[in-house]
Amino acid sequence: MEIKFTLQGLLVYLTMAAYLAAFVATSLRRARLGHILFLAGFAISVIAYGYRWNHVRHVPLQNLFEVFLSLGMLCYPISLFSRRVLRIGGQWADMVIGTIVLFPAGFVFNAEPQQLPPALQSWLFAPHVAVYMFSYVFMGKAFFQACEHLLTSPRTDSPFLPPEQATYEMICVGFPLLTLGLILGSYWGKQAWGDYWGWDPKELWSLVSWLVYVAYFHVRYMFGRRHARLNSQLAILGMAAIIITLLWVNLSRLFPGLHSYAS
Amino acid sequence: MGIMGNSMNEFRRAILWTALAVIALLTVLSIYGAFIGAERAQEFFNRIPLAVYWMFFAMLLAVAIVVFPRLVRVPGLLTVHAGCILILAGGMWGSKLGNDLQRRLLRIEKIRDGRMVIYEGTSENRVLLDDAGRVSKALPFSLRLKDFRIEYYQPANLYIETRDGRRWKVPVEVGKQFALGEGLGTAKVVRAFENFKMSKQDGKNVFLDDPNAGSNPALEVQIAQPNGQVATRYVFEKFPGHSQGQDAFLLSYHRAISDFISEIEVVENGKVVAAKDVEVNYPLHFGGYHFYQSSYDDKAGQFTVLSVYSDTGLYIVYAGYWLLCLGAVWHFWLRHALKRLRPKSA
Numbered sequence: 001m002e003i004k005f006t007l008q009g010l011l012v013y014l015t016m017a018a019y020l021a022a023f024v025a026t027s028l029r030r031a032r033l034g035h036i037l038f039l040a041g042f043a044i045s046v047i048a049y050g051y052r053w054n055h056v057r058h059v060p061l062q063n064l065f066e067v068f069l070s071l072g073m074l075c076y077p078i079s080l081f082s083r084r085v086l087r088i089g090g091q092w093a094d095m096v097i098g099t100i101v102l103f104p105a106g107f108v109f110n111a112e113p114q115q116l117p118p119a120l121q122s123w124l125f126a127p128h129v130a131v132y133m134f135s136y137v138f139m140g141k142a143f144f145q146a147c148e149h150l151l152t153s154p155r156t157d158s159p160f161l162p163p164e165q166a167t168y169e170m171i172c173v174g175f176p177l178l179t180l181g182l183i184l185g186s187y188w189g190k191q192a193w194g195d196y197w198g199w200d201p202k203e204l205w206s207l208v209s210w211l212v213y214v215a216y217f218h219v220r221y222m223f224g225r226r227h228a229r230l231n232s233q234l235a236i237l238g239m240a241a242i243i244i245t246l247l248w249v250n251l252s253r254l255f256p257g258l259h260s261y262a263s
Numbered sequence: 264m265g266i267m268g269n270s271m272n273e274f275r276r277a278i279l280w281t282a283l284a285v286i287a288l289l290t291v292l293s294i295y296g297a298f299i300g301a302e303r304a305q306e307f308f309n310r311i312p313l314a315v316y317w318m319f320f321a322m323l324l325a326v327a328i329v330v331f332p333r334l335v336r337v338p339g340l341l342t343v344h345a346g347c348i349l350i351l352a353g354g355m356w357g358s359k360l361g362n363d364l365q366r367r368l369l370r371i372e373k374i375r376d377g378r379m380v381i382y383e384g385t386s387e388n389r390v391l392l393d394d395a396g397r398v399s400k401a402l403p404f405s406l407r408l409k410d411f412r413i414e415y416y417q418p419a420n421l422y423i424e425t426r427d428g429r430r431w432k433v434p435v436e437v438g439k440q441f442a443l444g445e446g447l448g449t450a451k452v453v454r455a456f457e458n459f460k461m462s463k464q465d466g467k468n469v470f471l472d473d474p475n476a477g478s479n480p481a482l483e484v485q486i487a488q489p490n491g492q493v494a495t496r497y498v499f500e501k502f503p504g505h506s507q508g509q510d511a512f513l514l515s516y517h518r519a520i521s522d523f524i525s526e527i528e529v530v531e532n533g534k535v536v537a538a539k540d541v542e543v544n545y546p547l548h549f550g551g552y553h554f555y556q557s558s559y560d561d562k563a564g565q566f567t568v569l570s571v572y573s574d575t576g577l578y579i580v581y582a583g584y585w586l587l588c589l590g591a592v593w594h595f596w597l598r599h600a601l602k603r604l605r606p607k608s609a
Contacts, residue, residue, distance in 0.1 A: 115416045115519045118543035118556075176591040183584045192544050194376070194555045194572045196580060197354070199304035204297040211290045215283060222279050249297075 001107045008055070011048035012106040015041045015072060016099050023095040038095055042076035045102075049073050056113040061129040063114060064250060068105035070130075072098050074137045082141060086169050089160030093144035097137070124188035132181040136242055138174030139213075142167045143239035146232035164228045167235050168220065175213050182210055205245040212238040271330070278327055285320055314360050321351040339594025342586045349583030357576025365575070374400050375573050378557060381408040382566045386530055390571050402571075404536070404550055409526040411559060411567040419518040421482060421498065423450055425511065435482065435516075446489060450512075454483040459499065470497070476563045482516050523556050525567040541569065548574070 003009065018041030026034030049069055052060040060066035079094035105111075116125075149163035161169060185206070190196040197203065216234040223230065292313075296304035307313065324344050328334045334341055355361050357375075365371040377390035377400070388405040392398040418434040423443065433441045433450065440451045459481035460473040470483065480500040487493045498514040522542055529537040529549050539547045547554040551574055558568035 115521070118520060118522050121522070122544040172595045176588075176595050179591045180588055183588055187581075187584065190553075190577070191546065192555075194546070194553065194557075194570045196577070198301055199296060199308060200301045201297040204293040204304065208290050208293045208297075211286055211293070215286045215290070218279065218283055218286065222276075222283075 004106065004111060006111070008048065008051060008111055009106065011044055011051060012069065012072075012102055015045040015048060016102045016106060017041075018044060019072075019075075019095045019098040019102070023092055023099070026092045026095065034091070034095070038076055038079070038091070038098075041095075041098065042073065045069075045073040045076075045098075058116050059126040059130075061126060061133070062116060062120060063109065064247075065105050065109035065111045067129070067133065067246070068101050068109065070133050071137060072102035072105065074133060075101070078134070078137045078141065082170070082173075083160075086166075086173070087159070087161050088141070088145070088166040088169060089158060090141065090144055090148065090166070093148075094141065097140050097144070101140075119192050122188060122192065124184055124191065128181060128184040128188055131177045131184065135174040135177030135181060136246065138170050138177065139235075139239055139242055142170035142174065142235050145170060146235035149232045150229060150236075164225065164232060167232055171213055171216060171235060171238075175217075178210055178213065182206055202245065202249045205241065205249050209238060209241040209245050212241050275330055278323070278330060281323060282327065285316075285323060288316070289320075309359050311360070314355070314358075317351055317355055321348050321355070324348045324351075337594065339590045339598065342590030343594065344590075346583045346586030346588075346590055349586060350580050351583075353576040353579030353581075353583060355576070356579060357573070361576065362573070373551065373573050373575060374402070374571065375575070377571045379406060379554070379569045379571055380566055381406055381525075381527075381569065383408050383411055402550070402552070404529055404531040406547075406554065406569070407528040407530050407535075408567055409528060411523075411525050411564060413520055413559070413564065414522040414524065415518040416521045419455075419516065421450070421452060421484065422515045422517060424513045424515075426513070447511075448486060448488040451485045451487070452482050453485050453495070456481040456483070459497070476565060478562065478564050480516065480518065484514060486512060523559060523567075525556055525569065527554070527569075541567075551575070 004012070018037050022034045022037035022041060025031075025037055049060065052066060052069060056062070056066075061070060075094050075098035079091055082088040082094075083091060145163045145167040149167060152163070154162060160166065185203070186196045189198055189203075212234060216231060216238060219227070219234060220231050225231075292308075296307060299307065324347055328341065328344055334344055356365075359375060362373065362375045365373070374390050374392070377392045379387055379390055380396075381387040384407075386405040386407040388402045389399040390402060392400060418436060421433045421435050423431045423433060425447070431441070431443065433452075435452050435455060437452050437455055440449045442449050456470075456472045457480055458473040458475070458477045459479040460471050460477075462469050462471065473479075482498045484496050484498055485493055486496060494510075496510070496514055498516040500516045500518060503515045525541045527539055527541050527547055528535045529547070537547070537549055539545075541547050541554055541556050543556050546556075553572045553574060555570045555572070556567070557570040560566045
């Protein structure tokens with residue numbers, strides 16, 4: 001663990017502080033103040049991302065520092081979209097997700113700029129990684145909603161969708177992005193390495209994530225809400241598979257493969 | 264009718280349970296595949312029992328489309344499931360087993376995958392099929408390598424490290440001095456070599472950039488100490504950590520590769536019929552094959568290695584990708600978005 005004494009590090013810490021303050025304010029029933037702080041955190045994260053982009057001179061999605069930086073930036077717009085368009089609450093959870101995903105960027109991963117190796121110099125690089133980032137944040141929200149469903153008793157006074165339904169809606173939004181990420185990656189693999197499916201550990205784990213959500217849809221179709229807890233458990237399992245895909249594959253020596261440059 | 268309906272429902276339920284079992288099995292197999300590494304996983308997923316599994320999976324999807332009216336009625340679901348069938352069918356058709364079957368049953372003689380080693384200025388049509396390069400097959404055309412080159416990001420970097428772990432990254436600019444801080448002096452790159460060679464002339468060591476074939480990138484670096492003493496050191500890209508025991512600094516030279524480029528011409532019946540600069544992400548497609556920049560001669564830069572892949576089954580898989588993506592986007596997003604918009608326009 002290291003503290004980054006750089007402007008980039010400072011911007012990450014400020015964003016985290018704003019997200020945390022937003023969470024505290026929301027918990028103290030100061031929803032408006034919480035929202036303003038969340039928005040401020042987002043604004044700082046955009047500056048942090050823009051600064052990084054200018055620094056490395058390519059879309060900053062190459063390594064885990066940049067990936068987590070982008071995840072931290074996406075939390076606010078996705079939270080706003082979910083609240084306004086889909087009637088899904090849990091804004092407090094989005095502030096927590098934002099803080100959690102920025103933690104590794106701030107304290108764990110190396111921020112030294114890297115030049116793009118030849119394999120990453122493709123028009124598919126940005127869309128392939130970006131759609132995955134969006135889908136991961138949606139699935140992260142689904143995970144929190146599923147946990148809420150399993151751990152809390154149902155509320156009747158909430159203006160938002162009940163957690164089980166909200167989990168489903170979030171997965172419905174995230175799943176096409178997950179599919180697109182998988183397919184863009186496969187197409188890119190064909191362009192760069194020769195085969196559209198290389199049986200690489202990261203590919204297989206991303207397939208596992210996709211299959212868990214496919215199973216979720218089939219189980220929900222089969223049982224409806226008769227086994228609602230099972231639906232939520234599958235949504236949690238899906239998030240576990242995503243975390244393994246995102247982190248373990250790049251960090252663990254167990255799974256060396258073609259995607260190791262992303263570590 | 265009631266009995267018929269009941270048995271149909273039972274059948275549908277059985278199909279759904281089977282689908283869940285098939286998905287669960289693929290999930291478990293994929294996790295297993297991730298643990299054994301790409302090479303063994305590829306071999307594992309191409310075995311006969313797995314071929315039976317893939318076939319069963321594709322048939323199950325087809326049966327599901329037939330027995331679930333909802334899968335036909337809802338366009339998004341139909342395209343998603345049909346897309347999966349195409350991906351499985353294309354994958355099987357283009358697999359090693361699929362190629363073997365095509366050779367035996369349809370007498371289609373096509374190389375599935377391999378690699379070509381081509382020297383600069385020569386033509387080659389042999390595709391090496393095994394790692395040792397003992398088994399090969401000929402293509403009906405040849406590839407000629409006009410030139411192979413590697414491009415690097417500019418500037419390259421010289422890394423300077425003290426014995427106590429302080430480190431500097433210095434952009435390589437010949438003639439420019441770099442201050443290392445108080446009490447440590449300065450460093451200056453005096454000369455950059457592409458192919459460093461040393462020879463003896465009149466009993467003295469002479470260092471030169473050899474214009475002949477070969478590659479030994481190096482830097483001549485002068486370290487000036489605060490007391491005025493100047494030491495000259497040679498830093499080699501291919502031999503990191505090469506330093507003298509009494510040196511205060513460890514030096515290393517690093518150039519980041521930005522591109523590998525093979526200038527290729529396709530020669531058929533003695534005529535050049537196509538030409539392309541093959542780079543990573545920009546393969547050559549000709550005669551039902553894709554040719555990829557894969558490796559090169561890292562000692563002298565005299566030859567390139569291209570990997571070769573047949574395009575058999577590829578476009579069926581791509582069609583499946585399109586259907587799967589369009590179906591998912593339509594079913595989960597667009598039809599809901601359109602529903603939301605409709606009342607407003609009404």
